Amino acid sequence: MxxxxxxxxxxxxxxxxxxxxxxxxxxxxxxxxxxxxxxxxxxxxxxxxxxxxxxxxxxxxxxxxxxxxxxxxxxxxxxxxxxxxxxxxxxxxxxxxxxxxxxxxxxxxxxxxxxxxxxxxxxxxxxxxxxxxxxxDQTVGQGNVVAFPSPAAEESPAGPWGRIRSDWEATDPAGHAAWIAPLRYEGISEGRLRLRAPSAFHASFVRTHHLAALTARLRRAAPDLDGIDLFV
The missing domain is CATH 1.10.10.10 (Winged helix-like DNA-binding domain superfamily/Winged helix DNA-binding domain)
Structure with a gap:
């Protein structure tokens, strides 16, 4: 944020x-x-x-x-x-x-x-x-407001991210629903898994509290990948 x-x-x-x-x-x-x-x-x-x-x-x-x-x-x-x-x-x-x-x-x-x-x-x-x-909305003098709704959680994709999500959901359903499911899979680039968070706070919280666990699961699911890039 x-x-x-x-x-x-x-x-x-x-x-x-x-x-x-x-x-x-x-x-x-x-x-x-x-x-x-x-x-x-x-x-x-x-x-x-x-x-x-x-x-x-x-x-x-x-x-x-x-x-x-x-x-x-x-x-x-x-x-x-x-x-x-x-x-x-x-x-x-x-x-x-x-x-x-x-x-x-x-x-x-x-x-x-x-x-x-x-x-x-x-x-x-x-x-x-x-x-x-x-x-x-900073372009309007009256300070009109634009609300960005939360995106719906995507279907669990195939590949490493799909396996990571399935494993997390099985062990921590509430944490998965709140923090992992809203992350959008953006593919793999230069040997790194790319994920998009729905908000800056969401990204900050995941980096602080879950990124280490996500990276550990990634190494198990796809040892050839170097890590995770998380952006908004």
């Missing part, structure tokens, strides 16, 4: 995406230990109270955050640093004399980290977050 939450929030069903992101954070926190629950709750409150979805900016001073969280400023500094390290907050402008720091939301990191909790919300929730996000 290249546009971040600002473009998402302005796009078709943008309000729904806001709630989905907050739900993902909440479900992730509920499924974690007390430390992760507290961190997720604090970020949820901060987003709800102070985050500007239109500009992807969070410009609230440590003193105000400390009051909001009922903690001291040292705790705020530590928690904000932890959120930045996780990629959930992205520093856009450091604090200077007379100006507080400006952060944006690391939507990709939040979605990737909370993926384990999506199934607990429901299949409709998973479907919404795994499909491509709507984009704003």
């Amino acid at each position: 290249t546009s971040g939450p600002a473009k998402r929030a302005q796009g078709l069903h943008g309000s729904a995406f806001k709630y989905d992101l907050l739900t993902a954070l909440g479900a992730h926190g509920c499924a974690g230990d007390k430390h992760r629950q507290r961190l997720a709750l604090r970020l949820l409150v901060l987003i709800t109270a102070r985050y500007d979805w239109r500009t992807d900016t969070l410009t609230t001073g440590q003193r105000e955050i400390a009051a909001l969280w009922s903690v001291d400023e040292r705790t705020v500094k530590r928690e904000i640093a932890k959120l930045r390290e996780m990629g959930w907050l992205i520093l856009k402008r450091p604090a200077t004399r007379g100006r507080v720091a400006c952060h944006g939301l690391g939507v990709d990191a939040i979605l990737a980290e909370t993926r384990h909790a999506w199934d607990a919300v429901g299949p409709d929730f998973v479907a919404r977050l795994t499909g491509p996000m709507p984009e704003v």
